[in-house]
Amino acid sequence: MEEKNNSSGNKVNISTQKMLGGIGAILILLSVVPGIGILFSIVGGVLLIVSIYQISNMLKKPAIFNKFIIGFVLGLIGWIIALFFGLLSFVGIVVFFSTGIGIIAIILVYILFIAATYFYKKAYSMLANALNHKLFSTAGLLMFIGAITIILFGLGAILLFIGWIILAVAFFTAPEEVEVVG
Numbered sequence: 001m002e003e004k005n006n007s008s009g010n011k012v013n014i015s016t017q018k019m020l021g022g023i024g025a026i027l028i029l030l031s032v033v034p035g036i037g038i039l040f041s042i043v044g045g046v047l048l049i050v051s052i053y054q055i056s057n058m059l060k061k062p063a064i065f066n067k068f069i070i071g072f073v074l075g076l077i078g079w080i081i082a083l084f085f086g087l088l089s090f091v092g093i094v095v096f097f098s099t100g101i102g103i104i105a106i107i108l109v110y111i112l113f114i115a116a117t118y119f120y121k122k123a124y125s126m127l128a129n130a131l132n133h134k135l136f137s138t139a140g141l142l143m144f145i146g147a148i149t150i151i152l153f154g155l156g157a158i159l160l161f162i163g164w165i166i167l168a169v170a171f172f173t174a175p176e177e178v179e180v181v182g
Contacts, residue, residue: 010180012058021051022171064126071119078112117147135170
């Protein structure tokens with residue numbers, strides 16, 4: 001989080017934030033590991049939030065974090081709804097609900113998932129422009145398309161997985177120093 005004044009302008013070093021973001025993306029990829037996956041997911045999410053927050057502050061572009069956190073909150077709401085209805089069906093309480101409510105819940109989770117990845121896509125696109133590193137845009141686009149196509153027999157899951165891999169690579173290969181514009 002070091003700032004330097006050069007003849008070319010004000011530059012910031014984002015090496016720590018890059019590492020946090022890359023590790024966060026990898027941990028989220030590992031969230032599929034049985035037993036410990038939920039811990040990986042939580043720690044990875046926190047690392048990503050910290051990374052995006054710090055980078056957006058350092059670059060004086062709060063819109064990057066704002067878009068990211070909107071996506072995060074929408075995704076979290078979707079997961080809570082999915083978990084709630086999943087647990088209800090697991091313990092047999094779903095009998096008290098009509099099939100229509102279950103279908104509405106699935107549709108709502110699907111819409112929230114698409115909306116969340118849309119905001120991630122916007123945040124990663126803005127980050128790509130700010131860092132002049134287009135892999136962030138590619139990752140966001142793949143995640144968004146993956147969310148839309150998740151209902152197509154796993155195609156979406158594959159795209160989401162690839163998107164997270166590309167996001168990790170984007171963080172690890174982003175420039176160490178970035179000029180603050182505006």
